[in-house]
Amino acid sequence: MQPIDPHSPGVMPSGLHASVVDQMGLAIGAGEWAAGSVMRIEELEERYGVSRSVIREVLRVLASMGMVESRRRVGVQVLPATEWNLYDRQVIRWRLASPGRVAQLRSLTELRTAVEPQAARLAALRAPVADASELMGLAGKLWAAGQDGDTELFLALDIQFHRLVLSSSGNEMFGKLNSLVAEVLTGRTHYSLMPEHPHDEALQLHVDVASAIQRRNPVDAHHSMLAIMERAMTEMSTLWDEAAHK
Known part of the structure; x- marks a missing residue:
């Protein structure tokens, strides 16, 4: 041949x-x-x-x-x-690599704020026992990685945690947003829009989300996930302001 x-x-x-x-x-x-x-x-x-x-x-x-x-x-x-297909993973990645990444991150985080607290609420009602237990384990590992300052491990675990909350909601539409969330978290890390060390409150909130889902408490799950989203917006706003004055 x-x-x-x-x-x-x-x-x-x-x-x-x-x-x-x-x-x-x-x-x-x-x-x-x-x-x-x-x-x-x-x-x-x-x-x-x-x-x-x-x-x-x-x-x-x-x-x-x-x-x-x-x-x-x-x-x-x-x-x-x-x-554009703004939910396409490649399109998100290209926009995050552009000079307009701050606006893109803001839009994506606002979308997460609308979706993930509801996903956590539904997960507290619908998550299989195995998923609820895995979330607790991931929350503990997240805490350890955050305390150790292991950025790459923390990112991988954070992606797993939020992906599992979305899939555990039992809503297939929410589940399909997992790649979007992964790109947001990756973009924040790689473009230095994350604190050097996660704040203890942020780490505790992940534990609170997992605990509420395991306890089948939808109100607490929604509240804790919303607090995570609001904290992310506050952290990014602070970092944007600092960057603007450099």
Whole structure:
């Protein structure tokens, strides 16, 4: 059998397509192409050093996310952010990497504030015993990681904790928001929008949420999760103010 030439027509080198999708998504997210801008395929071929077939496939992916649209006699036009699939994990990641990350984090945290306290309330009513026990274990591990200053472990455990609350709610729509929450928590950590060491009150609130769910107390579960969300907003607001005055 003859080896496949990776440069032959119709064959895409491994990782190239994903790389160009990521580069173009980041550029659009950062506003390098403003809404209404027209992209010329020939210019994109030259800019990214890839074939026309690769560019066309990349544009199809971006179009599926609502970021661009092919228009007859016009070309490929960049759409306003209001048209994007703002719940898509990649779109969230690109927006968090942009100069507008603060506004994106604020929007996402406001959404979490609306959803996660209700998810915790429902989890207190519906969570399987095994899930409630796992939440208590995660809350304890979170406390230890926070006290030790292990940022990466704390992030991983925090993502697990909030993902489990969402799934334990028994509401499949809430459960599907787990990737969004993971991106918010990751973005806050990687862009230094988290306190260097989690406050004891924040750690205790996670324990309180888990305890309320295990005790089947929906009112306490809702209240404690709401307190976590409000604290996150306060922490970010303080950090934003500090950054603005540097």
